[in-house]
């Protein structure tokens with residue numbers, strides 16, 4: 557059977573969804589993307605994801621072929637065509653086909669595709685037990701080079717870090733920035749809990765401004781936690797009461813050790829569990845309806 561894919565204005569069976577081998581998304585990682593979730597027949601935080609997509613595209617001077625409204629519609633149509641209630645949606649815009657040189661001005665028409673499928677990033681048991689994380693040697697990209705604020709197709713920085721985490725047998729890798737401060741994990745933002753406060757590194761520490769990160773900050777404030785953005789060191793994580801990661805695919809996942817230092821009790825903390833509960837309630841109640 558396979559999925560129906562939105563490709564440059566049409567829904568096509570996945571076997572027919574093909575892009576040129578001269579596409580600079582493939583040749584150079586020249587493009588941007590978003591990962592979005594659908595829950596319970598709705599699309600979660602669609603506007604927030606699309607704003608970030610347009611901002612990423614603007615930063616690399618790439619024109620998204622559809623306007624905000626039409627792109628939103630195309631996403632809803634793609635989820636509907638695949639009859640999905642819960643989904644993981646990938647929206648990709650590439651520079652399009654060019655020649656073998658890297659000059660983007662040779663690529664005249666951007667490529668846009670939307671995949672609506674499903675995802676399970678971590679097995680359920682890891683949500684119950686928590687993750688063991690290691691710090692990796694690969695530093696997060698410099699903001700002045702390839703800004704981590706751009707969700708670009710150029711993910712080698714994160715992939716190199718993931719390879720290191722895999723080699724160490726860890727579920728995730730913590731990336732520091734060039735100054736040695738904590739930035740984020742390979743595909744998730746990081747938070748700690750200490751006393752009655754929630755801490756996370758600021759965007760200028762070299763992190764993607766996660767949609768899940770932002771909603772978690774709101775949830776935390778709503779349950780009476782003080783939310784603090786500040787530069788953090790590994791020491792701050794070793795000595796925290798609780799730690800967790802956030803991301804669209806992973807949602808909220810507890811971390812129970814960093815570099816073999818047990819965090820808190822070594823079990824997912826009460827505040828983490830509370831935030832997870834609130835988050836899962838919201839994802840089931842809110843969002844852009846697909847079938848109305």
Ligand code: PMP
Nearest residue numbers: 743744745764766767768803804
């Ligand atoms: N950081 C990185 C590097 C990411 O790729 C992602 C998304 N997978 C995140 C953080 C989390 O962002 P969001 O909550 O918007 O998915």
